[in-house]
Amino acid sequence: MSALDKYIVTDHDVLVIGAGGAGLRAAIEASGHGARTAVICKSLLGKAHTVMAEGGMAAAMGNVDDRDNWEVHFSDTMRGGGYLNNATMAEHHAREAPARVRELEAWGAVFDRTKDGKILQRNFGGHRYPRLAHVGDRTGLEMIRTLQDHGVHQGLDIFMEMTVVALLTNAGRVVGALGYDRERGRMRVWRAGAVVLATGGIGKAFRITSNSWEYTGDGQSLAYHAGAALMDMEFVQFHPTGMVWPPSVRGILVTEGVRGEGGVLRNSEGRRFMFDDIPELYKNQVAKDEEEGWRYVCGDKHAQRPPELLTRDHVARCINREIKAGRGSPHGGVFLDIGWIKEKLPNAREHIKKKLPSMYHQFMQLAGVDITTEAMEVGPTTHYVMGGVRVDGDTQMSNVPGLFAAGEVAAGLHGANRLGGNSLSDLIVFGQRAGEHAAKFAKSAPNREVDLAQVEAETRRALESFDRPNGENPYAIQHDLQDTMQDLVGIVRTQSEMELALEKIAALNARAAKAGVAGHREYNPGWHTAIDLRNLLTVSEAVTRCAIERKESRGAQFREDFPNKSDECSKYNNVVRKAADGSMILERQPIPALRADLKAIIEKMK
Amino acid sequence: MSSAPAGTTSTETRIMNFRVWRGDANGGAFVEYSVEVTPGMVVLDCIHKIQAEQAQDLACRWNCKAGKCGSCSAEINGKPSLMCMTRMDTLPKDETVMVEPMQAFPILRDLVTDVSWNYEVKKKIKPFKPRAPDNADGTWTTYQVDVERAQEFRKCIECFLCQDVCHVLRDHHKHDEFIGPRFLVFTAALEMNPLDTEDRIADLKKRDGIGYCNIGKCCTKVCPEHITITDNAIIPLKERVVDEFYDPITRLFRMFKG
Ligand SMILES: Cc1cc2nc3c(=O)[nH]c(=O)nc-3n(C[C@H](O)[C@H](O)[C@H](O)COP(=O)(O)OP(=O)(O)OC[C@H]3O[C@@H](n4cnc5c(N)ncnc54)[C@H](O)[C@@H]3O)c2cc1C
Ligand code: SF4
Ligand code: SF4
Ligand code: FES
Numbered sequence: 066m067s068a069l070d071k072y073i074v075t076d077h078d079v080l081v082i083g084a085g086g087a088g089l090r091a092a093i094e095a096s097g098h099g100a101r102t103a104v105i106c107k108s109l110l111g112k113a114h115t116v117m118a119e120g121g122m123a124a125a126m127g128n129v130d131d132r133d134n135w136e137v138h139f140s141d142t143m144r145g146g147g148y149l150n151n152a153t154m155a156e157h158h159a160r161e162a163p164a165r166v167r168e169l170e171a172w173g174a175v176f177d178r179t180k181d182g183k184i185l186q187r188n189f190g191g192h193r194y195p196r197l198a199h200v201g202d203r204t205g206l207e208m209i210r211t212l213q214d215h216g217v218h219q220g221l222d223i224f225m226e227m228t229v230v231a232l233l234t235n236a237g238r239v240v241g242a243l244g245y246d247r248e249r250g251r252m253r254v255w256r257a258g259a260v261v262l263a264t265g266g267i268g269k270a271f272r273i274t275s276n277s278w279e280y281t282g283d284g285q286s287l288a289y290h291a292g293a294a295l296m297d298m299e300f301v302q303f304h305p306t307g308m309v310w311p312p313s314v315r316g317i318l319v320t321e322g323v324r325g326e327g328g329v330l331r332n333s334e335g336r337r338f339m340f341d342d343i344p345e346l347y348k349n350q351v352a353k354d355e356e357e358g359w360r361y362v363c364g365d366k367h368a369q370r371p372p373e374l375l376t377r378d379h380v381a382r383c384i385n386r387e388i389k390a391g392r393g394s395p396h397g398g399v400f401l402d403i404g405w406i407k408e409k410l411p412n413a414r415e416h417i418k419k420k421l422p423s424m425y426h427q428f429m430q431l432a433g434v435d436i437t438t439e440a441m442e443v444g445p446t447t448h449y450v451m452g453g454v455r456v457d458g459d460t461q462m463s464n465v466p467g468l469f470a471a472g473e474v475a476a477g478l479h480g481a482n483r484l485g486g487n488s489l490s491d492l493i494v495f496g497q498r499a500g501e502h503a504a505k506f507a508k509s510a511p512n513r514e515v516d517l518a519q520v521e522a523e524t525r526r527a528l529e530s531f532d533r534p535n536g537e538n539p540y541a542i543q544h545d546l547q548d549t550m551q552d553l554v555g556i557v558r559t560q561s562e563m564e565l566a567l568e569k570i571a572a573l574n575a576r577a578a579k580a581g582v583a584g585h586r587e588y589n590p591g592w593h594t595a596i597d598l599r600n601l602l603t604v605s606e607a608v609t610r611c612a613i614e615r616k617e618s619r620g621a622q623f624r625e626d627f628p629n630k631s632d633e634c635s636k637y638n639n640v641v642r643k644a645a646d647g648s649m650i651l652e653r654q655p656i657p658a659l660r661a662d663l664k665a666i667i668e669k670m671k
Numbered sequence: 672m673s674s675a676p677a678g679t680t681s682t683e684t685r686i687m688n689f690r691v692w693r694g695d696a697n698g699g700a701f702v703e704y705s706v707e708v709t710p711g712m713v714v715l716d717c718i719h720k721i722q723a724e725q726a727q728d729l730a731c732r733w734n735c736k737a738g739k740c741g742s743c744s745a746e747i748n749g750k751p752s753l754m755c756m757t758r759m760d761t762l763p764k765d766e767t768v769m770v771e772p773m774q775a776f777p778i779l780r781d782l783v784t785d786v787s788w789n790y791e792v793k794k795k796i797k798p799f800k801p802r803a804p805d806n807a808d809g810t811w812t813t814y815q816v817d818v819e820r821a822q823e824f825r826k827c828i829e830c831f832l833c834q835d836v837c838h839v840l841r842d843h844h845k846h847d848e849f850i851g852p853r854f855l856v857f858t859a860a861l862e863m864n865p866l867d868t869e870d871r872i873a874d875l876k877k878r879d880g881i882g883y884c885n886i887g888k889c890c891t892k893v894c895p896e897h898i899t900i901t902d903n904a905i906i907p908l909k910e911r912v913v914d915e916f917y918d919p920i921t922r923l924f925r926m927f928k929g
Contacts, residue, residue: 109732110790111829112740167810173799175818175825175864182812200822206739207825217790218798225787248779277734311711317737427737430756432711540723584728587695588780591727 068517072243073253077103077222078507079500080242080257082229082284085113086205086492087472087499088263089212090165094500095261096219100507103222103255105244107279110225111213114265114277114473115492118205119320119423121187121197122489124162128183130366133194135159139663140670142487144346145191145376146451146480147620147630149297149638149656152663153458154478158487158494165493166198174211176200188325188362191376191484193350193670195364202322202423208489227253229283230596231523232260232291232468233515239291239467240513243523247593250586252524256515258507261461261499262288262454262470267301267604269543269597271447272551275307275318281597282604284474288454289603293463294642296476296654297452298604299611300621302483303556305380307446309398314431316446319401319424321485323441324373326420327362328403329355330384331440332392338399339372342383347375359409378482378621381445385556388444398444404437413437445556449488450604451479451621452611455640455654461499467506471499476638481620528586530595536581539595546573546601554609559626563613570606577602610651611639684709687759689717691729692771695780701769702726708759714770715743715754718782730781738895741830745782746771751832751893773835786831792850796858797874801866817865824860824904826896827853833890833900839883849880852890852900859904862911876912881905 079095081088084106096102106113125138139159143150170176170184176198177185186195200207217223229244233254241256264284268276289295306319324330332338343351351372352358358371373380384399394400403421407413414437418425421436428434428441454463454470456477461469472492479487530536553566577598582591617631618624637653644650659667687708690701704725706717715733722729734740736755743754748762748769762768776784805812833852839845850858858875861867875881886909888901898904 108734108740108742109786112734112742114734116740116828117735117737170811171801171804171809173801173861173864175821175860177822178813178815178818180814182814183810200825203739203826206828210825214793214798217794277736277740279734312709313712313716314736423739430738430758431713538723538727540727582727588730588783589728590722590730 069254073251075255077101077255077257079259079261079503080255081261081263082242083263083265084110085115085263085265085472086208086212086489087496089216090493090496091261091263091471091500092221093212093216093219094497095504096221098501098504100504103224105224105227105229107228108226110223111209113209114279115205115209118489119202120189120322121199121204121486122166123192123196123484123486124166124198124490125159125196126163126184126186128179129186129195133196136666137193137670138196140667141192142484143667145482145484147482148480148635150480151458151477152659156663158478158491161494162490165497169208169211172211172215174207188374189485190321190374197486202320202421204489229287230527232287233519234291235514235516237466239465241515243520245527247588254515254520256513258510258513259467259469259503261503262474263472264474266450266473268447270546270550270601270605272547273307273316274447275304275316282600284470285453286600286603288463288468288470289643291465291468292643293465293468294455294640295453295607296455296638296640298607298641299615299639300451300481301447301608302377302449302451302621303381303445304448305377305384305445306401306443308432309442309444310396311432318446319441319443323401323403323421323424326403327359327406328401329405330373331400331402332387333394334392338387339383343372344379376482377485381556382623384445394442396442398442400440401443402440404439449473449483451481451483452476460502461495462502467510469499469503471495481622527596530580530582530592533579533581534583536579537576539580539582539591539598542573542576542580542598543594543601546605550605554612556623558612558624560613563609566609570602570609574602606649607641610641610649614639614651688767690767690769693781696778712759713755714747714757714759718754730783732783739828741828744773744830744832746773751835753830753895756895775835775841788846789831789834789853792854793857796854797869797871799861799867800869802868811866813865821860821864823898824856826898827856828896830895832893832895836889836893845880845883849883855881855908856898856900856904859908872911872915875908876916881909881912
């Protein structure tokens with residue numbers, strides 16, 4: 066008889082938390098190495114965020130332009146990331162992505178094809194050559210379905226609609242997780258030799274976001290409270306093109322693929338304002354006029370990209386500037402026009418519907434706009450977090466033994482700014498690595514004893530909001546936090562506003578401690594929101610502290626009070642951890658010198 | 672240029688009444704709520720508003736809010752629909768909006784049903800089995816025209832609305848004998864993948880119950896991905912079955928088609 070009787074307890078070698086691209090790829094790999102593998106996810110299988118990815122996955126296969134290779138991909142990723150990237154990860158990613166993409170095909174993915182029968186690749190911001198393998202504008206669906214359908218035949222134990230609320234540790238090593246099932250609200254314990262976090266991002270900390278309810282920073286927060294370091298949390302990507310109207314769809318993503326297919330940005334005066342501001346780093350890589358930009362879109366190898374295909378941080382800021390200068394669209398965005406290509410293509414309407422079918426439907430159904438004839442209204446939306454759990458670049462293990470992280474929850478690959486398409490490839494490259502190393506680690510970790518006191522304490526914490534049926538509504542606290550982050554730690558940042566944000570976060574923490582929920586534990590979204598609050602508040606504090614500490618503008622971080630890059634700041638990553646007294650401490654972690662051959666590659670590609 | 676978006680959405684704010692089914696496996700009833708509806712709102716927005724302001728514990732599923740994940744399936748005024756893609760201004764203005772869970776699956780709570788049967792069905796279908804690679808580097812050579820059919824079926828977001836509307840499951844509860852339109856589409860995607868070498872025809876006839884389908888096309892009508900489930904997936908599969916076995920409905924269909 067064990068005191069764990071109150072809990073549903075299961076045993077595994079490797080426990081994967083998250084069933085997006087990273088989690089499923091990790092689980093397939095771990096199970097391939099003979100580990101008894103479980104996967105937990107908050108939603109039904111196949112519904113994770115990955116399903117929403119549109120544009121494609123980046124891999125230097127050179128199918129469309131044979132000048133592409135891993136070295137170009139590596140240097141594009143580093144340049145895009147403001148050179149704060151973990152170079153080991155950027156190298157693995159660039160080298161291994163092509164094999165991981167082909168593997169998806171062997172598992173049943175059906176990619177769009179080139180004329181000569183290979184996997185088709187498309188242009189995307191910051192990638193020098195057409196590099197994104199894709200299926201129309203539903204690439205994420207193809208990835209998740211392929212991995213899911215392949216995975217269920219690998220003997221994975223899948224726990225759907227269950228949420229992990231704490232990682233369990235024993236003598237400093239991770240030995241499992243505690244969580245609840247949504248259906249009944251029963252508490253469960255998963256014991257395991259190694260845990261892989263693959264829980265995605267933090268977008269729900271902001272008001273305007275392309276992210277779903279799942280993106281409450283759970284993985285980052287779970288890791289942090291278990292003693293892991295979080296890195297680069299100041300770098301939150303604001304995607305330049307989200308829907309702005311009608312209000313209820315504000316933030317929903319408009320894929321960069323629209324611009325990849327020739328879509329152009331204009332202000333209310335009809336001007337292609339992106340031509341007005343070309344950053345120094347890219348000045349040799351941008352079309353000199355609209356005509357050259359269109360030739361690039363059509364695949365002319367001698368043409369340079371249109372400025373709409375510069376990196377996301379830059380495009381988002383240009384849009385922001387136009388709106389603030391009063392040159393925006395009626396509902397506070399700018400115009401994104403793909404319909405204009407009818408001047409160039411006789412069958413433009415059919416072409417657009419074929420290349421961008423879900424965008425066509427999204428605008429038709431939700432906004433009543435026909436994108437083949439009318440311009441879309443778009444504006445920046447919170448999209449992705451580059452920062453996350455700090456991991457070893459080879460194994461994906463955090464500083465807590467037995468705790469691995471892969472995908473959006475992990476930091477390193479993207480540095481200060483992620484290139485579009487580099488996330489889906491990230492998921493499969495580092496999902497594979499995390500799965501392999503977690504399986505190996507689990508073999509050497511026979512002792513999986515959990516600490517009952519810890520389980521009980523964490524359970525009490527998870528349930529305490531039920532003791533306050535008249536406590537404050539958790540939704541109200543969540544909304545106030547989203548407003549705080551959006552307004553004070555958003556796309557343009559300053560010292561005083563962020564200091565105010567820290568004060569507000571402290572006050573929100575106090576309110577969260579008094580939040581209450583009514584009703585029962587079965588399928589109770591109010592309760593779930595109350596639990597999410599701690600995660601959201603933890604990551605929000607980390608973002609804000611790191612953003613204050615970095616007194617420069619680089620990649621996704623733009624500071625009005627420090628509008629330029631600083632040499633000093635190029636030498637370190639910000640890292641936060643939980644101190645013994647429970648407070649958050651911040652350290653600068655020096656960036657190691659780049660290996661000589663990698664340095665040479667970057668020089669060569671400048 | 673600066674063409675202002677036409678936006679067919681109405682601009683007025685109004686109060687609308689809802690009847691939302693609340694309950695669990697033991698039973699339940701419709702509960703009335705009224706919601707202030709602003710321009711562009713979809714049914715899911717209203718459900719969220721009710722959740723945030725009036726009924727914290729109202730259960731529903733959703734993720735993407737953009738018609739991409741297939742989580743928010745329900746029946747709106749009796750029609751199986753995605754809540755996130757049903758704009759309020761497409762519903763009759765002066766009538767109460769009825770929202771209830773899918774009927775073809777067991778109720779868990781409120782708008783949430785137990786769809787686990789679907790996952791079990793899928794597991795039984797023989798997985799993808801590619802031919803040996805065409806090229807020395809382990810890749811295949813296939814052309815766009817060859818993959819287009821399979822790509823149509825792979826647009827499926829697994830919302831299970833087609834399963835919900837299919838009378839074989841909804842009214843006759845043949846869950847043990849019939850895999851339903853979703854998994855006929857899934858099987859068709861595998862069978863029509865140019866690389867696949869597996870044979871699923873005998874399973875379709877004997878285990879999957881393809882013969883139960885009378886080609887009424889209700890499934891095609893509700894599919895939010897506009898997959899031509901019946902014409903492009905089910906009928907060709909039925910024809911393959913006929914080529915190996917006998918199926919009266921397909922024979923009839925062929926006769927009508929001339
Ligand atoms: C609209 C949109 C379009 C995009 N398009 C592209 C694109 O074209 N190309 C590209 O490269 N990237 C794109 N991205 C980014 C990319 O899709 C994501 O970064 C990526 O899919 C994240 O994958 P993941 O495996 O890390 O996490 P996810 O796919 O988000 O999966 C997270 C999983 O963790 C689970 N989980 C979370 N917390 C818990 C918990 N506490 N307990 C249990 N389970 C938990 C969730 O339920 C889920 O299963 C896009 C993103 C969005 C939002
Ligand atoms: S056409 Fe066949 S599968 Fe579709 S709803 Fe009718 S009987 Fe069901
Ligand atoms: S075929 Fe269509 S209706 Fe059926 S599950 Fe797939 S997307 Fe939904
Ligand atoms: S929430 Fe994803 S389809 Fe409706």
